[in-house]
Amino acid sequence: MDMRIALFLLLLTNGLGFAQAPGNLRSDSKLPRNPAYTSAPDGFPIFDRLEQVINAFNYARRQEEKSLKIPVGRLGELKLPANYTAASPTERALYVINAERTARAGVRYGPATALGLPFEGLETHLTTVAQDHAADMTAHQFFSHTGTNGQNPPQRIRAQTAFGDRCAEFMARAENIYMFCFYSTAKPTLTTPTFAVEQAIFSWLYQDAGSAWGHRETILMQNVDPSGGQGFHNNHGSADSEGLLGIGVATVANYGPCSNLPGYHKVGHVVVMDIVDPAPGCQYAVPVNILSK
Numbered sequence: 001m002d003m004r005i006a007l008f009l010l011l012l013t014n015g016l017g018f019a020q021a022p023g024n025l026r027s028d029s030k031l032p033r034n035p036a037y038t039s040a041p042d043g044f045p046i047f048d049r050l051e052q053v054i055n056a057f058n059y060a061r062r063q064e065e066k067s068l069k070i071p072v073g074r075l076g077e078l079k080l081p082a083n084y085t086a087a088s089p090t091e092r093a094l095y096v097i098n099a100e101r102t103a104r105a106g107v108r109y110g111p112a113t114a115l116g117l118p119f120e121g122l123e124t125h126l127t128t129v130a131q132d133h134a135a136d137m138t139a140h141q142f143f144s145h146t147g148t149n150g151q152n153p154p155q156r157i158r159a160q161t162a163f164g165d166r167c168a169e170f171m172a173r174a175e176n177i178y179m180f181c182f183y184s185t186a187k188p189t190l191t192t193p194t195f196a197v198e199q200a201i202f203s204w205l206y207q208d209a210g211s212a213w214g215h216r217e218t219i220l221m222q223n224v225d226p227s228g229g230q231g232f233h234n235n236h237g238s239a240d241s242e243g244l245l246g247i248g249v250a251t252v253a254n255y256g257p258c259s260n261l262p263g264y265h266k267v268g269h270v271v272v273m274d275i276v277d278p279a280p281g282c283q284y285a286v287p288v289n290i291l292s293k
Contacts, residue, residue: 003053004221017209018275021231023109024213025033029063031056034128040211045202046180047195049087054078057096060206061103068109075103082290091289093197095121095243097219100205100213104220115222119245120237123276124285125162130272132156133177134248137270139206140257143179144232155274167282173218174228176204176273181258187265192251200271244284248272 030043038055040046047053061075078099084092098118107115133156136147146152153175157163178200182188194197204215217225222242224231232242248271256270278284 009243018051020112020115021217021225022066022104022107022114022220023112023226024210024216025064025206026067028209029060029151031059038217040269044207045199047193047198047202050080050195051092053195053198054080056202057100060202064206070107070109074107078103083290087290089192089197089249090122090127090183091203091291094119094199094245094289095248095269097199097273100201101220108144109226109257112226114220117232117234117240117242118221119243119275120241121244121280121286122289123162123244123246124158124287126157126244126274127248128274129156129160130175130274133175133247133249133274134250134270134272137177137272138250138252138255138268143177143254143257143270145175145177153274157274161284162284163276165282167279169233169277170230170245171221171232171275171277172225172227172277173214173221176200176215176218178203178271179255179257180269180271180272181255182267182269183261183264184267185264188253188267190251190253190267192269193247196249196269197247197271201271203272222276236280236282242277244278244286246272246276249276 003276012161031037031045033041033043035061037052038046038050045056057078065072065075083168102116102118104114107114133147137143140148147156151159157168157174180196180199204219208215213245234242251267251269253267255266258266258268
């Protein structure tokens with residue numbers, strides 16, 4: 001047998017030849033310097049209004065189609081339900097992330113066709129893990145995947161009794177973190193921005209070149225990610241969904257990792273996203289959320 005054919009067959013056998021995860025962009029998708037898309041003057045996502053969220057994600061989808069030579073309109077339009085703003089940040093995060101995952105179902109990325117399955121849902125204990133890490137970062141003035149207890153994301157997840165070593169299957173990726181620094185000449189309130197999670201998701205998906213698209217791969221990963229890392233086994237629950245999601249959000253004044261600007265007060269906002277591949281036979285707490293009713 002020709003060695004090139006043998007190598008190709010080996011790749012297919014290992015599941016890498018037809019990886020079901022969407023591919024990565026060639027460059028960041030900067031938003032137009034237009035308040036219809038973002039309140040930031042530099043093309044980064046700062047969303048103060050719901051219309052900005054919708055416009056920004058749909059603009060970035062068109063840019064992805066152009067960049068990766070996907071037929072125009074193939075990724076569809078992000079449409080949000082009427083009760084969207086009444087939902088919690090965690091519920092909104094699940095909705096937008098699942099909308100982005102399912103929008104790519106059946107789309108070809110080079111040799112791969114994206115499976116596009118949504119997450120099964122928000123898992124109560126996993127959200128606690130994410131929220132605790134967000135609170136740890138703001139309370140102790142750091143920004144890192146490693147917590148003050150020395151645990152990395154998989155260790156934190158497995159330390160949660162709902163998962164342990166038996167109920168969380170190995171994956172190459174487990175967590176995304178995001179930091180948003182707000183500056184004001186007047187002392188600001190400590191209210192978390194309404195669309196902080198949407199800003200985080202947009203940054204992870206569409207402006208992640210500086211992190212080699214690792215955050216994007218964590219959001220869109222299916223059986224593997226585009227880098228070939230182990231993804232979801234999809235051997236728990238319905239075959240129409242895979243994986244569990246946890247989201248944490250925290251805000252603090254004078255957040256150390258934010259730059260110091262003379263004459264300005266600073267407030268730091270962090271968002272944490274954790275994912276788990278649930279093992280067969282394990283029980284999880286996945287409450288129904290307002291946006292799934």
